[in-house]
Amino acid sequence: MKIPFLDLIAQYHSIKEEIDAVIEGVLESGHFILGSNVAAFEEEMATYLGAKHAIGVASGTDALVIALRAAGVEPGGEVIVPSLSFYATASTVITIGARPVFVDIDRDTYLIDTIGVEKAVTSKTKAIIPVHLYGQPANMDEIMEIAQKHNLKVIEDNAQAIGAVYKGKKTGTIGDIGTLSFFPSKNMGAYGDGGMVTTNDDEIAEKVRKLRMHGWKKKYFPEMLGYNSRLDELQAAVLRVKLKHLDAWNARRADIAHVYSKYLVKLGLRVPVEAPDRTHVYHLYVVPFEERDIVQQKLKEAGIASGVYYPQPLHLAEPSREFGKGEGQCPVSERCSKTLLALPGYPEMTDTQIEQVLAAVEKIL
Numbered sequence: 001m002k003i004p005f006l007d008l009i010a011q012y013h014s015i016k017e018e019i020d021a022v023i024e025g026v027l028e029s030g031h032f033i034l035g036s037n038v039a040a041f042e043e044e045m046a047t048y049l050g051a052k053h054a055i056g057v058a059s060g061t062d063a064l065v066i067a068l069r070a071a072g073v074e075p076g077g078e079v080i081v082p083s084l085s086f087y088a089t090a091s092t093v094i095t096i097g098a099r100p101v102f103v104d105i106d107r108d109t110y111l112i113d114t115i116g117v118e119k120a121v122t123s124k125t126k127a128i129i130p131v132h133l134y135g136q137p138a139n140m141d142e143i144m145e146i147a148q149k150h151n152l153k154v155i156e157d158n159a160q161a162i163g164a165v166y167k168g169k170k171t172g173t174i175g176d177i178g179t180l181s182f183f184p185s186k187n188m189g190a191y192g193d194g195g196m197v198t199t200n201d202d203e204i205a206e207k208v209r210k211l212r213m214h215g216w217k218k219k220y221f222p223e224m225l226g227y228n229s230r231l232d233e234l235q236a237a238v239l240r241v242k243l244k245h246l247d248a249w250n251a252r253r254a255d256i257a258h259v260y261s262k263y264l265v266k267l268g269l270r271v272p273v274e275a276p277d278r279t280h281v282y283h284l285y286v287v288p289f290e291e292r293d294i295v296q297q298k299l300k301e302a303g304i305a306s307g308v309y310y311p312q313p314l315h316l317a318e319p320s321r322e323f324g325k326g327e328g329q330c331p332v333s334e335r336c337s338k339t340l341l342a343l344p345g346y347p348e349m350t351d352t353q354i355e356q357v358l359a360a361v362e363k364i365l
């Protein structure tokens with residue numbers, strides 16, 4: 001039996017009746033942009049997260065661009081980002097004309113190293129973007145302390161950690177702004193692109209609402225240079241259905257991860273470390289292998305898909321390397337980009353499939 005990295009068809013079949021009904025509802029309503037489903041989904045998400053505002057936008061990348069603008073980051077300003085993340089964490093900083101400043105990650109949790117963050121602060125620093133990488137919350141207490149000390153804004157890149165909790169608070173509600181992605185492969189994926197900005201600040205929320213709609217508050221009277229970046233009604237309707245299943249899906253991901261870890265630790269592998277006072281929603285289950293590419297190839301031959309997140313750290317990527325110091329700047333990220341491999345860990349996986357993955361890894365080792 002082949003094991004995919006993700007099975008969105010199995011997930012659709014598990015909620016098909018609900019999904020088909022709401023899609024038909026949107027089609028019959030004739031309303032596709034910023035209608036009742038987006039408004040209801042924004043409220044449901046705000047309640048779910050415990051945020052004052054949740055504002056739907058077109059993607060997780062747009063959510064970061066809009067969050068940076070709403071936070072008041074201006075061209076030339078510096079923004080501290082981890083050196084291992086999805087590329088948008090750094091590219092969006094460059095998109096708005098600001099400068100990404102790369103900080104290495106912790107070798108155990110793969111989260112941004114807070115000692116490095118403090119060291120990276122200069123008189124030009126305007127914001128920090130902690131990424132809750134692979135589904136685990138970053139060290140928000142330390143990050144908020146550094147931000148307060150130096151008067152910086154904190155934008156949580158929450159694309160991989162929807163539903164994760166840090167000291168009793170959902171991620172995305174601790175900093176000034178949080179951003180979410182509903183890319184299909186995320187823990188709560190749309191049937192297309194989608195994203196969201198979350199905040200407890202009324203002023204920031206108003207700016208985000210303007211920015212997603214050409215800078216308007218009153219139609220056709222822009223108050224700032226904005227974008228066309230909206231979550232659409234079809235995606236919002238789908239996501240309202242999926243939100244009801246999110247906690248169960250996240251719990252299943254964590255269960256699978258714990259089964260993996262219990263077994264793989266006995267094979268001498270470095271299994272994911274869960275830092276204290278937080279939950280990990282295991283968007284990705286990653287393990288380092290010395291000969292990662294060979295392991296991946298052998299898994300493939302055994303019919304098991306796996307993934308590399310990410311094969312290149314941000315400070316070495318072509319469009320952003322001019323902002324970094326080149327090879328050797330972030331040794332942990334550089335090493336992780338060569339060794340980390342993500343095993344399939346999607347909620348619809350069966351126990352038999354989990355055993356099959358573990359048996360294959362053991363055989364390869």
Ligand SMILES: *Cc1c(COP(=O)(O)O)cnc(C)c1O
Nearest residue numbers: 059060061086088159181182183
């Ligand atoms: C997926 C992702 C994004 C971008 O989201 P899109 O919806 O694909 O634009 C940003 N940051 C991180 C960490 C991500 O994983």
